[in-house]
Amino acid sequence: MTEIHTMPIAEPVLEVRGLSAGYGKRAVVHEVDLTVRAGEIRVLLGHNGAGKTTLVRTVFGLLRPTSGTVRYRGEDITRRRCADNVKAGIALVPQGHGIFRSLTVRENLELGAYTAQDPAEIRVNRDAVMDLFPILRERAGQIAGTMSGGQQQMLAMGMALMHRPDVMILDEPSIGLAPNLVQRVMEAIAEVNRTLRMAVLMVEQNVVHALPIAQSVTVLRTGRKIYEGPPEPLGDRQYLMTLF
Amino acid sequence: MDLLIQLTLNGLFNGAHFALLAMGFALIFGTTGVVHFAYGPVYAVGAYAIWALAVLVGLPFWAAVLLGVALTAALGVGCYLFIYRPFEISGSPPFVVLVASLGLFIVMKNLIGIVFGTGVKTVDSVAYDVHFVGNAFFTTVQLGQVAAALLVGCGIALFLRASRYGKAIRAMADNREMATVIGIDTTRLSILVFALGSAVSAVAGSLVLLRDGLNPNMGFGAVFVAFVAVIVGGVGSLRGAVIAAFLLAFVQSLGMWQIPTEWQNTIVFVVLFGFLLARPSGIVRRA
Numbered sequence: 001m002t003e004i005h006t007m008p009i010a011e012p013v014l015e016v017r018g019l020s021a022g023y024g025k026r027a028v029v030h031e032v033d034l035t036v037r038a039g040e041i042r043v044l045l046g047h048n049g050a051g052k053t054t055l056v057r058t059v060f061g062l063l064r065p066t067s068g069t070v071r072y073r074g075e076d077i078t079r080r081r082c083a084d085n086v087k088a089g090i091a092l093v094p095q096g097h098g099i100f101r102s103l104t105v106r107e108n109l110e111l112g113a114y115t116a117q118d119p120a121e122i123r124v125n126r127d128a129v130m131d132l133f134p135i136l137r138e139r140a141g142q143i144a145g146t147m148s149g150g151q152q153q154m155l156a157m158g159m160a161l162m163h164r165p166d167v168m169i170l171d172e173p174s175i176g177l178a179p180n181l182v183q184r185v186m187e188a189i190a191e192v193n194r195t196l197r198m199a200v201l202m203v204e205q206n207v208v209h210a211l212p213i214a215q216s217v218t219v220l221r222t223g224r225k226i227y228e229g230p231p232e233p234l235g236d237r238q239y240l241m242t243l244f
Numbered sequence: 245m246d247l248l249i250q251l252t253l254n255g256l257f258n259g260a261h262f263a264l265l266a267m268g269f270a271l272i273f274g275t276t277g278v279v280h281f282a283y284g285p286v287y288a289v290g291a292y293a294i295w296a297l298a299v300l301v302g303l304p305f306w307a308a309v310l311l312g313v314a315l316t317a318a319l320g321v322g323c324y325l326f327i328y329r330p331f332e333i334s335g336s337p338p339f340v341v342l343v344a345s346l347g348l349f350i351v352m353k354n355l356i357g358i359v360f361g362t363g364v365k366t367v368d369s370v371a372y373d374v375h376f377v378g379n380a381f382f383t384t385v386q387l388g389q390v391a392a393a394l395l396v397g398c399g400i401a402l403f404l405r406a407s408r409y410g411k412a413i414r415a416m417a418d419n420r421e422m423a424t425v426i427g428i429d430t431t432r433l434s435i436l437v438f439a440l441g442s443a444v445s446a447v448a449g450s451l452v453l454l455r456d457g458l459n460p461n462m463g464f465g466a467v468f469v470a471f472v473a474v475i476v477g478g479v480g481s482l483r484g485a486v487i488a489a490f491l492l493a494f495v496q497s498l499g500m501w502q503i504p505t506e507w508q509n510t511i512v513f514v515v516l517f518g519f520l521l522a523r524p525s526g527i528v529r530r531a
Binding site: 099 | 411414415418421424425426427428
């Protein structure tokens, strides 16, 4: 396949090649290729059970792939421990409550920078995150589990940002949120991407809210990639229906 | 009246002892999720080690305690690394780990009997005073139990609240997967809490050695009370476990006013059942 680009294309941050993964003997993801480029928002769409979560958890190192490779900035990180991936600059915001519910907002943010050593740097990052999400400054002393779902999602993202990752993987950030909050969360993701020029890989089912901020899209069905490209064609309802 | 004062005092001192045991168990169980029944015999082995170092080797008692605490910590870590961790890695269900823990309990308990015999072991070299309140009395050792519970309790609370590892332990107890996601090495933390929890039990063991002496069965009552205190107090809450430990001790002690001694464990069970029915999440509920 040859493509002609008028603009220089950004270098890849994450490169997934032929990745297969699953639980025990049950294969869920089959030989998927996926590239996330510097500074872009790539949205990973697909039905329930299409293997989106399994794919990103394997990329992050929470699950072992059965075959295939994952590269981060050109370096092979397949089967590397999560802690090393975090240190290298990859962050995951897992599905559901990606926070420590019984700890305060401030403690959660500090723990987000667990792998960082320099306390001054942690403080600077914490201030930056609180500037981005002012609600977290307001609620700094509050027990995280007592905040609303939307606020908890902001905190989960704030934690991921605490160690200044190059790429942030979000697993269905819209889940369980009211529609107007989903909008807010998407805006926050777009803003993080824009201001920090951070690459984002976002798993979503909420096509309507996810597509507007997407720069590129991958669609999975039953563990296989069935679409890769710009978001625009997916805006056509008819075409989208054929994919899902 | 004197009897009531005596029973209240006993409740206080036993409560301190139970609180130490419960804190050690809560650290391990709350953080790793391992129902570490072998905590009982580990505690017993620790106490026997202190006895052996003090009586057989002839070390000064404080040195025997220091060395014994370290040995007990190492034994606890050994339980984790060689028994529980292999199951964790292979992804075994918690039930399998529980059975392994029970097996370990029986093996260690019987080993104590084989090595040390079944007779009661005491240390006579340490002198202590007896203090009177009216006709009721207590000893310096019992005061030591309260002091130890206070010191250890405040120490652990400070550690969990203020230190980097302490915060990581609370994070892991709250949400283990999320702890992994932010880069916490959960294996290293498990080793740490098994060491700390076992060390705390050895502190309790050293004082029981002076107060009552040792027998090979002492581990059962210890882990039993610790386990019930953690459930009644609310899993994951150290404060809850301490409160529950004192509650159990007072109920047990004051129960003896009317109920014969052999019913002590039954009383503990009744408290447990009552709590499971009325307040299943324990005294201190998590957010």
